[in-house]
Amino acid sequence: MPRFSVIVPCYQVQAYLRECLDSVLAQSCRDLEVIAVDDRSPDDCGAILDEYAARDPRVKVLHLPENVGLGRARNAGLPHATGDYLFFLDSDDTLTPGALAAIADRLAESGDPDVLVFDYARTYWWGGTRRNALAEVLAEAGPDTFTAAGYPRILDLLMVVWNKVYRREFVAAEGFTFPPGYYEDTPWTFPVMLSAGRIAALDRICLNYRQRRQGNILSTTSRKHFDVHDQYLRVFAFLDEHPELDSWRPYLHRKMGEHCLDILAKPDRLPPADKAEFFRRTAGLFRRLKPEGARVEGEAALLEGGWAGYRLRLQAGRAGRGAARRAAAARRVAAGRARTGWALLQARRPLDPELVVYSSSAHRGFLGDPAAVHRAALRIAPRLRGVWVVRDAETAAGLPPDVEHVIAGTRRCAEVTARAGFLVNDVPWTGVPAKRPGGVHIHTHQGTPLKYLGADLLDKPGARLGVDVPQLLRRADRWDHSLVASRYSELVYERAYPCHFASARTGSPRNDVLVDGGPSDFRRRHGIPDDHTVVLYAPTLRDYRRGGHVDRIDVARLAADLGEGHTLVVRLHPALAAGPARGLGLTELARRGAVLDATDEPDLPDVLLAADVLITDYSSVMFDYANLDRPIVIHADDWEVYRRTRGAYFDLTAEPPGHVTRSQRELAGLFTSGRWRDEESARLRSRFRSRYCEFEDGRAAERVVRTLLLDEPMPGAVRLPGQATTGRGALTSA
Incomplete structure (x- = not known):
């Protein structure tokens, strides 16, 4: 008996069917059967199904003699299912890699619940991907099983059949089947979820929900949308048969009203001549099914009035939204003019030579090199007043105590930036x-560069997607000093940003703590045993993929290969933190303790200090980590693709900071053999540090404060050819 029976009804999906079937049959969990139902499809779906069945014994094909529709096609597959769990997969959707293994693990962990709900992502025809907007519902469900009554938020999720697996014996015992018509998921999902004695949640994206350019069948204009009324009648008939569920009537009554109004509001659902009839039928059903004593609130209350009243409310709402948009636009224009006027007024006042304005990572908080410079300034020159620009009040709440700040875009921000003697940032100011005469802009960058930047992107159209290079260079024209950690970085930045700044050979202030080998609180906060080897995996973005995320390493498998005595820590690129990348398995693995997710850790040096070895691909974090003189492994399985699409300033595989691997098997072998920390690794690392960490001596932040903010010589500074020795611009080369 297989673990999963995947039922796939097929009708006019020949363009997507192979991708769907491949996504199932290529799963690492092979304990499955596929029951493919050809719903008398007029295209080549039937032939494609027969082709797959001929080469894979796990595929069974049913050819229906006539077209019966999605719901009844699923019903046709049910008697042939022998698996422990039923999975109803639409034939234009796909499973994500490792989805069934993750579902199987969660089922085992939760003791085979009646229903397991998992997450999904919408994948658009133009290549975009967007995670389910209510993913937090699954995250907050917790590891234990529950009922709908115990955790009603689970019903806030999209009421569809394909984001769940169902225990087959539970479905058979309750006699659940799909009705004909549109919205057939509604009278399946509500009865199933309300009847389930044990529900489990899996906070992982297991399915890609395809968003076709022309939309799905429910996006077509048709009177078939009237089927929704019969589907809700079936739901309430189920309640009539199960009086123990009567308490759900008010909820389902409101849900029905909101669902029907949503259909009515969509411009592409109902023929215009049928909208009044749809409203009246909905309103009549709404009145008829209203539970005694129930209060109708919110949008559903529109159904207690007439069609004319609904239209007036709809028109008023549209007019109100239009007026609100116009008013908001006017306010923005007025506010912009006020800020500009305020800034011009402030620009007539003298610069404050003791005011230093800081920002990091597009105003994301107290981070990176600017934060290190600020801390050094507090110690060396407390008379300097440091003010941080942050993007919003939430970011401001995360600042250290007593750090002064302004919100970006406010009048107060315009005032301090106009009068600041110094501006310190790691990304170009927006x-x-x-720039005022006498004002000094210090640009710290965000690490030593490997991939192309600035003007060099002009030759890489894919990599510069969304990047306005001329605008970027105009902002770089404001820089007075560009901090560099090596002569290599100096040459790269002067080529990538052909502007009139001086390179300051200071080192990277944020790396001072790494050079000094300062303490880390990371292990203690996360309960990592003292005797564990901490392996940090920190991959970067891929410009050749929309969204930037590519799973180059199976982190679950890597954690298993590392074995006892190791803790695998994963830190994704910040640009991926809020996207679907973590939902493709990382969040769930972290919950189970298989890996530790450090993506949200605000203090990167604290994470680096805790790691005994770094695995990365092409992330600039390798240059920072090299200061610790600890082993680095470069996983470069797509190096040539990356180099051609993004561009790189040197061949990392020829000049690596440690061993290079090109497959997961090779990576695992490197660790099981112990070669990751052998003499060759140390030799490569030493050569790498001597070139790319040339000016890193643990005093970079002090050097910036003394030479660039205070205009004084740096005690004990080591001069290089072309460097000034005193005055603003000391330790710089033009």
Whole structure:
């Protein structure tokens, strides 16, 4: 008996069917059967199914003699299912890699519940991907099983059949089947979820929900949308048969009203001549099914009035939204003019030579090199007043105590940036006034560069997607000093940003703590045993993929290969933190303790200090980590693709900071053999550090404060050819 019976009804999906079937049959969990139902499809779906069945014994094909529709096609597959769990997969959707293994693990962990609900992502015809907007419902469900009554938020999720697996014996015992018509998921999902004695949640994206350019069948204009009324009648008939579920009537009554109004509001659902009839039928059903004493609130209350009243409310709402948009636009224009005027007024006041304005990572908080410079300034020159620009009040709440701040875009921000003697940032400034004579802009960058930047992107059209290179260079024209950690970085930045700044050979302030080998609180906070080897995996973005995320390593498998005595820590690129990348398995693995997710850790040096070895691909974090003189492994399985699409300033595989692997098997072998920390690794690392960490001596932040902010010589500074020795611009080369 297989673990899963995957039922796939097929009708006019020949363009997507192979991708769907491949996504199932290529799963690492092979304990499955596929029951493919050819719903008398007029295209080549039937032939494609027969082709797959001929080469894979796990595929069984049913050819229906006539077209019966999605719901009844699923019913046709049910008697042939022998698996422990039923999975109803639409034939234009796909499973994500490792989905069934993750579902199987969660089922075992939760003791085979009646229903397991998992997450999905919408994948668009133009290549975009967007995670389910209510993913937090699954995250907050917790590891234990529950009922719908115990955790009603589970019903806030999209009421569809394909984001769940169902225990087959539970479905058979309750006699659940699909009705004919549109919205057939409704009278399946509500009865199933309300009847389930044990429900489990899996906070992992297991399915890609395809969003076709022309939409799905429910997006077509048709009177078939009237079927929704019969489907809700079936739901309430189920309640009539199960009086123990009567308490759900008010909820389902409101849900029905909101669902029907949503259909009515969509411009592409109902023929215009049928909208009044749809409203009246909905309103009549709404009145008839209203539970005694129930209060109708919110949008559903529109159904207690007439069609004319609904239309007036709809028109008023549209007019109100239009007026609100116009008013908001007017306010933005007025506010912009006020800020500009305020900034111009402030620009007439003298610069404050003791005011230093800081920002990091597009105003994301107290981070990176600017934060290290600020800390050094507090110690060396407390008379300097440091003010941080942050993007919103939430970010401001995360600042250290007593750190002064302004919100980006406010009048107060315009004032301090206009009068600041110094501006320190690690990305090009946006939204600041024109540079004033005497003002000093110090640009720290965000690490030593490997991939192409600035003007060099002009030759890489894919990599510069969304990047306005001329605008980027105009912002770089404001820089007075560009901090560099090596002569290599100096040459790269002067080529990538052909502007009139001086390179400051200071080192990277944020790396001072790494050079000094300062303490880390990371292990203690996360309960990592003292005797564990901490392996940090920190991959970067891929410009050749929309969204930037590519799973180059199976982290669950890597954690298993590392074995006892190891803790695998994963830190994704910040740009992937809020996207679907973590939902493709990382969040669930972290919950189970298989790996530790450090993506949200605000203090990167604290994470680096805790790691005994770094695995990365092409992330600039390798240059920072090299300061610790600890082993680095480069996993470069797509190096040539990356190099051609993004561009790189040197061949990392020829000049690596440690061993290079090109497959997961090779990576696992490197660790099981112990070669990851052998003499060759140390030799490669030493050569790498000597070139790319040339100016890193643990005093970079002090050097910036003394030479660039205070205009004084740096005690004990080591001079290089072309460097000034005193005055603003000491330790710089033009």
